[in-house]
Amino acid sequence: MSNVFKGVEPLVVKSKISVPYHWWAGETASAFFIKLRDEQKISGTWCAACKKLFLPPRKTCPLCFSAQIEWKTVQPVGTVTAFTVVRRQLAAMPRKAPVIYAMIKIDGTETGLLHILDEVKPGDVKIGMRVEAKFAEVRKATIFDIEYFRPAR
Amino acid sequence: MDKAAIIGIGMTKIEARRDDWTFADMAFEATRKALEDAGMTIGDIDNVITTSNDFWDGRTISCMAVGDASGASDKNVSCVEGDGTFGALYGLARTLSGSYGTTLVTAHSKGSQSVSSLITNAAFDPIYNRALGLDMIGACALQASAYMHRTGTTARQLAQVSVKNHGNALKNPVAQLGMKLSVDDVLKSEMIADPLHKLDCSPVSDGCCAIIIANEDRAKKYKGKPVWIKGVSMCADAYFFGDRDLSTAASLSKAAKQAFAQAGINDPSSQIDFAELYDAFSYQELMWLEGMGLAGDGAAGKMLEEGAFDIGGKLPVNASGGLLGGHAVIAAGLYRIAEVVRQIRGEAGAYQVKKARTGLAHGVNGLAGQSHCVWILGKDK
Numbered sequence: 001m002s003n004v005f006k007g008v009e010p011l012v013v014k015s016k017i018s019v020p021y022h023w024w025a026g027e028t029a030s031a032f033f034i035k036l037r038d039e040q041k042i043s044g045t046w047c048a049a050c051k052k053l054f055l056p057p058r059k060t061c062p063l064c065f066s067a068q069i070e071w072k073t074v075q076p077v078g079t080v081t082a083f084t085v086v087r088r089q090l091a092a093m094p095r096k097a098p099v100i101y102a103m104i105k106i107d108g109t110e111t112g113l114l115h116i117l118d119e120v121k122p123g124d125v126k127i128g129m130r131v132e133a134k135f136a137e138v139r140k141a142t143i144f145d146i147e148y149f150r151p152a153r
Numbered sequence: 154m155d156k157a158a159i160i161g162i163g164m165t166k167i168e169a170r171r172d173d174w175t176f177a178d179m180a181f182e183a184t185r186k187a188l189e190d191a192g193m194t195i196g197d198i199d200n201v202i203t204t205s206n207d208f209w210d211g212r213t214i215s216c217m218a219v220g221d222a223s224g225a226s227d228k229n230v231s232c233v234e235g236d237g238t239f240g241a242l243y244g245l246a247r248t249l250s251g252s253y254g255t256t257l258v259t260a261h262s263k264g265s266q267s268v269s270s271l272i273t274n275a276a277f278d279p280i281y282n283r284a285l286g287l288d289m290i291g292a293c294a295l296q297a298s299a300y301m302h303r304t305g306t307t308a309r310q311l312a313q314v315s316v317k318n319h320g321n322a323l324k325n326p327v328a329q330l331g332m333k334l335s336v337d338d339v340l341k342s343e344m345i346a347d348p349l350h351k352l353d354c355s356p357v358s359d360g361c362c363a364i365i366i367a368n369e370d371r372a373k374k375y376k377g378k379p380v381w382i383k384g385v386s387m388c389a390d391a392y393f394f395g396d397r398d399l400s401t402a403a404s405l406s407k408a409a410k411q412a413f414a415q416a417g418i419n420d421p422s423s424q425i426d427f428a429e430l431y432d433a434f435s436y437q438e439l440m441w442l443e444g445m446g447l448a449g450d451g452a453a454g455k456m457l458e459e460g461a462f463d464i465g466g467k468l469p470v471n472a473s474g475g476l477l478g479g480h481a482v483i484a485a486g487l488y489r490i491a492e493v494v495r496q497i498r499g500e501a502g503a504y505q506v507k508k509a510r511t512g513l514a515h516g517v518n519g520l521a522g523q524s525h526c527v528w529i530l531g532k533d534k
Contacts, residue, residue, distance in 0.1 A: 005173070008173075010172040010173045012172070015211065017211060023279045023280060025280050026280075029280045029281070054396075055395075056278075056280075056281040056393065056395075062391060062393070062396060081299060081399075082295040082296065082298045082299035082302075082399050082400075083295065083298055083347075084291055084294035084295050084297075084298055084346045084347050084348075084349075085346065085347045086287075086290070086291050086294070086345070086346040087343075087344050087345060087346065087347070088343065088345045088346070090270040090286075090288055090290065090291065090346075091268045091270035091271050091274075091288075092270045092271055092273075092274030092286045092287070092288045093270075093286040094284065094285070094286045095286070099286070101285070101287055101291055101294075101295060102295075103295055103299070103394075103395055103399065111393065111395045111396050112394070112395030112396070112399075113395055114281075114282050114285060114287065114394055114395055115285065116285060122347070127298065127299070127302045142284065143281055143282070143284055143285065144284065
């Protein structure tokens with residue numbers, strides 16, 4: 001670079017990307033969230049060819065490309081397969097730190113469901129721990145209709 | 154595969170905050186350095202690939218915004234969204250297509266200009282996952298917990314990766330964060346997301362890297378010593394975060410296997426002399442080494458403790474300081490390729506490894522290693 005810019009104070013142009021965006025949930029996620037809201041039930045999609053139950057549900061099998069899937073309701077209990085306690089208040093978090101995030105393998109499914117753990121001390125969480133869903137009192141057909149997971153009783 | 158080589162590299166110094174340069178200024182600097190390195194002028198470049206990410210850049214079609222600064226005004230220019238190793242793979246494919254004799258590939262980003270937590274949170278599926286508020290650090294912390302649980306890798310071993318790579322970065326003039334640390338320094342640093350301390354995490358960085366790829370004919374025409382591309386492969390795992398076994402790197406194992414096969418390598422741990430890996434977090438260096446078969450499953454931590462991955466070790470890993478030494482997202486994998494080229498040419502100065510005939514460079518795209526790109530580069534054609 002030539003030195004004609006020497007001594008120039010670097011200025012900052014402040015801006016923000018703020019674009020309202022509506023994600024159409026699609027019929028599969030809509031059916032999942034309506035059942036969660038109205039019946040407090042968690043449901044996944046079963047691929048008969050792969051003999052696997054997927055949660056979150058998919059319209060088609062993510063492994064074998066088949067569109068032959070059926071709904072199955074599962075019990076709202078599962079096992080922690082990975083977890084973290086986020087202690088720094090990271091910008092994306094909807095709650096005050098510390099927040100415990102976990103990957104939960106719901107009984108009968110082949111996949112992990114990402115969610116928040118509560119009613120447990122951070123130091124007491126372990127991989128292999130059994131947890132259950134705590135459904136929200138007021139449900140709005142979102143992932144927070146499961147308010148969080150807690151140690152199974 | 155027809156033969157192709159990397160004949161020029163250009164790296165800007167990786168810095169925490171480069172407030173006197175725009176993206177285009179960085180791209181110009183990296184391109185100018187690559188051309189100078191190769192002994193070429195911009196007229197010798199047949200086509201250009203730029204690599205970027207719209208969210209990180211704060212504008213849509215971000216890759217097109219640096220075309221002019223990459224010397225592409227009168228050339229065919231195309232773009233890749235993702236890590237620089239994926240941009241370079243596209244550049245290689247264009248070179249091997251026969252349509253272009255030389256391809257310039259650039260990759261840039263500035264972490265300093267935005268809020269990384271909000272940007273990486275947007276990588277999650279918006280219907281089921283995003284509202285939970287997890288970001289890249291949290292996602293990788295989940296993966297670290299699963300990996301450590303399965304393999305028995307310890308927090309001290311993770312910390313040792315940080316000690317090694319920050320120490321190596323002290324020797325590399327383009328690295329951002331060289332530090333002399335002890336394992337206890339790392340373990341005493343702020344716990345951001347268990348099990349990851351602050352010093353287990355790579356820093357936020359600004360940087361741009363450029364490389365020039367040439368086919369066999371053109372590789373001989375310029376002053377630079379060609380470094381030959383022996384094998385390249387990429388592989389992606391499932392998009393839904395919960396569909397993957399987070400404790401393993403299945404897509405990396407496949408990509409590495411394919412790249413080794415192309416390069417005629419049947420015993421990677423004895424035939425790969427050194428590696429530059431995507432250590433965005435300390436545990437990843439160990440996990441990726443195992444995923445690629447350069448260490449036995451669950452054995453990388455112990456090899457690290459024995460010094461195997463030191464600059465003077467059996468398999469030097471991230472002699473440059475890696476991403477822990479400076480992590481310009483998107484550009485990071487292209488920096489790995491450029492650092493391997495530097496080693497093979499014997500130009501790495503204070504961090505030069507002893508045996509550098511065949512090296513491996515690795516890039517990652519997606520949450521916690523969803524997809525991987527593996528490059529095998531060699532001194533011999």
